[in-house]
Each structure stands twice: as structure tokens, then as C-alpha cells.
Amino acid sequence: MNVYDFDNTIYDGESTFDLFLFYLKKKPSLIRLLPTVVKAFSRYKKGKISINEMIENYIPLIESEGKKFADLKKDPVEFWDTHMDKIKPFYKEIQKEDDLIITASPDFTMEEICKRLGIKYLLSTTVNKETGKFERICLKDNKLKAFFEFYGDAEIENFYTDSPENDYPLIEKAQHAFIVKGDKITQVK
Numbered sequence: 001m002n003v004y005d006f007d008n009t010i011y012d013g014e015s016t017f018d019l020f021l022f023y024l025k026k027k028p029s030l031i032r033l034l035p036t037v038v039k040a041f042s043r044y045k046k047g048k049i050s051i052n053e054m055i056e057n058y059i060p061l062i063e064s065e066g067k068k069f070a071d072l073k074k075d076p077v078e079f080w081d082t083h084m085d086k087i088k089p090f091y092k093e094i095q096k097e098d099d100l101i102i103t104a105s106p107d108f109t110m111e112e113i114c115k116r117l118g119i120k121y122l123l124s125t126t127v128n129k130e131t132g133k134f135e136r137i138c139l140k141d142n143k144l145k146a147f148f149e150f151y152g153d154a155e156i157e158n159f160y161t162d163s164p165e166n167d168y169p170l171i172e173k174a175q176h177a178f179i180v181k182g183d184k185i186t187q188v189k
Contacts, residue, residue, distance in 0.1 A: 001156055002096055003147075003170065006103035006110065006124075008162035009180045012086045015113075016105050017041050022079050027069050062134070072129045076112035084116065090185065091117075102147060102170070104139040123150060144169040164188065 007014045020037050024030045043049040100121040101114060110124045123146045126136040138146050147170070159174035161167040162181065171177040177189035
């Protein structure tokens with residue numbers, strides 16, 4: 001099994017940040033949240049945010065704002081109609097039938113892109129589509145916990161990520177690991 005992080009690995013950028021910008025166009029009043037969102041993404045990318053801090057400080061804000069305007073069924077289709085070009089070409093060249101995407105991005109957007117790319121297996125942050133509440137945050141160590149929960153001791157042949165700091169547990173589990181920076185892929189294990 002090959003396992004991939006999504007943002008900045010297969011996707012050129014942070015899809016959740018792009019989703020925020022997508023919603024900002026639909027609802028310009030969200031501009032007031034921009035400093036908070038930028039700070040959260042910066043701290044996440046630097047590995048300076050704990051799961052508990054994410055849950056306590058950022059998730060309630062996203063849940064309360066999202067309930068006001070998000071359509072979790074329609075919006076992902078519209079989002080990916082305009083963002084498919086950000087899928088990096090290398091992925092299609094090496095894609096296999098049993099690939100698994102494991103990402104902090106929310107399931108309601110990831111299910112749509114996985115369907116479009118023909119990816120059957122996904123572990124992501126889980127959002128209750130009825131209530132808008134986050135049920136599982138698939139970030140850092142929680143990625144490995146989710147993997148064990150759903151796949152037990154299945155072997156990871158190759159793991160691809162942009163963030164060795166955040167995905168170290170999956171790098172350790174994999175037989176081979178690769179760091180993706182832009183279009184450059186470097187084997188680190």
C-alpha cells in the first residue's frame with residue numbers, strides 16, 4: 001500500500017486554506033477571520049500547534065461559522081471544479097489502485113477529490129455533515145492512530161509527505177518514505 005499526505009504533497013498548496021478563500025469569495029464578511037486562519041496555518045506548518053490547542057482554539061470557530069453558510073454537499077463539487085488543476089502531475093504517473101490518502105483536510109472536500117481521482121481509500125478529518133461538528137481531527141500523531149484503527153498492522157510500502165516533522169510517525173512505519181517539495185521528490189528512507 002502506498003500512503004500519501006495530501007496538502008503540498010499531491011495538492012499544490014493547502015486545500016483547506018484554498019477552501020477558506022473559496023468561502024471568502026462567497027461570503028466576504030469572513031475577512032474578519034483571515035488573521036486567525038493565517039496564524040493557525042502558519043503554526044500548523046511549523047509544527048507548533050498541538051491537537052488539543054487546535055480543537056480548543058480553532059475548531060469551535062470553524063464549526064460556528066461554517067453552520068451559517070456552508071453546504072457540505074454542493075460546495076465541494078464547486079470547489080473542485082475550480083481547483084483540479086492544483087493536483088500535481090507526478091501523482092497520476094505513480095498512482096496505484098490501493099493508494100490511501102491520509103490528511104488533516106476535511107472529509108467533505110476530500111471525498112469529492114478522491115472520487116474524481118479514482119482513490120478508494122481515505123482517512124481525513126471527519127465532519128458530521130448534519131451538525132457541522134468535527135468528530136476526528138486527522139493531524140500529526142492522530143494520522144497514525146487512525147491508520148491503525150482502520151488498517152491494523154497493514155504494511156505501508158511507500159509514504160509521501162511534504163512535512164517530515166508532522167508526519168514522522170508514518171515515515172517511521174513505512175518501508176520507504178519520500179519528501180515532496182514542489183515538484184521535487186526526495187527519498188529519505
